[in-house]
Amino acid sequence: MEQLDKFRELMRRDRVFDFMMPDQMPAVDVSHEVLLYVEGLTVSFDGFKALNDLNLYIDDGELRCLIGANGAGKTTLMDVITGKTQPYSGMAYFGQTHNLLNKNESDIATLGIGRKFQKPTVFEQHTVFENLELSLRMSKAILASIFYRMSSEQSDRIAEVLDIIGLSKQSNQLAGALSHGQKQWLEIGMLLVSDPRLLLVDEPVAGMTPQETEHTAELLTSLAGERTVVVVEHDMAFVRSIAKKVTVLHQGSVLAEGNMDEIQNNPDVIEVYLGESQ
Numbered sequence: 437m438e439q440l441d442k443f444r445e446l447m448r449r450d451r452v453f454d455f456m457m458p459d460q461m462p463a464v465d466v467s468h469e470v471l472l473y474v475e476g477l478t479v480s481f482d483g484f485k486a487l488n489d490l491n492l493y494i495d496d497g498e499l500r501c502l503i504g505a506n507g508a509g510k511t512t513l514m515d516v517i518t519g520k521t522q523p524y525s526g527m528a529y530f531g532q533t534h535n536l537l538n539k540n541e542s543d544i545a546t547l548g549i550g551r552k553f554q555k556p557t558v559f560e561q562h563t564v565f566e567n568l569e570l571s572l573r574m575s576k577a578i579l580a581s582i583f584y585r586m587s588s589e590q591s592d593r594i595a596e597v598l599d600i601i602g603l604s605k606q607s608n609q610l611a612g613a614l615s616h617g618q619k620q621w622l623e624i625g626m627l628l629v630s631d632p633r634l635l636l637v638d639e640p641v642a643g644m645t646p647q648e649t650e651h652t653a654e655l656l657t658s659l660a661g662e663r664t665v666v667v668v669e670h671d672m673a674f675v676r677s678i679a680k681k682v683t684v685l686h687q688g689s690v691l692a693e694g695n696m697d698e699i700q701n702n703p704d705v706i707e708v709y710l711g712e713s714q
């Protein structure tokens with residue numbers, strides 16, 4: 437009988453148990469103001485160095501743009517940071533203490549690193565609200581999702597995210613009916629529900645209208661500060677509109693780093709990259 441009572445208590449539908457709550461994000465030590473440390477990173481594919489002794493430091497709260505010609509190593513760098521690719525050598529730390537190279541993709545997401553790929557992958561047959569709700573669920577443990585029940589705190593979080601991404605009015609609209617730009621913002625929102633500390637965003641404005649591009653610039657700029665945003669982008673006008681600091685990759689290493697004026701006037705950059713794309 438006692439066992440049955442315990443089971444009934446466990447199955448009560450009117451309360452949210454601790455194990456159903458989102459995973460607590462581990463603390464990240466940014467006492468040196470740097471959120472991401474990458475040093476001496478080398479990734480080899482059959483002897484070809486996609487990353488070659490790469491060093492990169494991203495400050496906490498920064499909005500950094502990463503540019504570089506096709507094949508420069510931008511995606512490979514994101515793959516290492518998110519645990520998808522293991523480097524041949526080097527180190528990658530999140531804050532002072534979290535070694536990213538001994539963690540898997542899921543642990544890295546739990547640490548607070550969210551990645552948005554170029555193509556939006558929203559659930560088209562679900563509403564905007566449901567998409568956000570689903571990603572909130574997916575950020576929980578499997579066991580928790582079986583017993584999942586949305587708390588008012590979680591629905592407040594979704595409402596807050598809808599406001600940030602500018603889709604409050606579209607909350608009950610099917611995601612499949614959104615414009616390309618709105619789908620991209622929804623996908624950024626799907627990352628935001630779990631409150632990531634670092635957002636890696638790959639080519640956010642590809643295929644967007646000028647108005648959508650402008651809105652995306654405002655959105656990403658507004659996210660920085662409270663969180664850290666790294667944007668990989670080929671659209672130089674867009675980079676110019678949002679970037680304070682730009683890192684140029686070339687053949688797997690950092691070729692130049694600085695503000696947009698410094699980058700645009702750097703002879704090496706002009707030769708290997710800007711010369712081609714302007």
Ligand SMILES: Nc1ncnc2c1ncn2[C@@H]1O[C@H](COP(=O)(O)OP(=O)(O)OP(=O)(O)O)[C@@H](O)[C@H]1O
Pocket residue numbers: 481485486504505506507508509510511512513
């Ligand atoms: N799995 C792999 N096997 C072999 N070579 C690879 C692999 N992944 C990437 N590369 C090579 O590594 C280099 C860097 O690729 P990466 O995708 O990181 O560049 P990128 O800067 O993201 O380019 P793009 O702007 O075209 O996306 C390229 O020459 C690419 O062909």
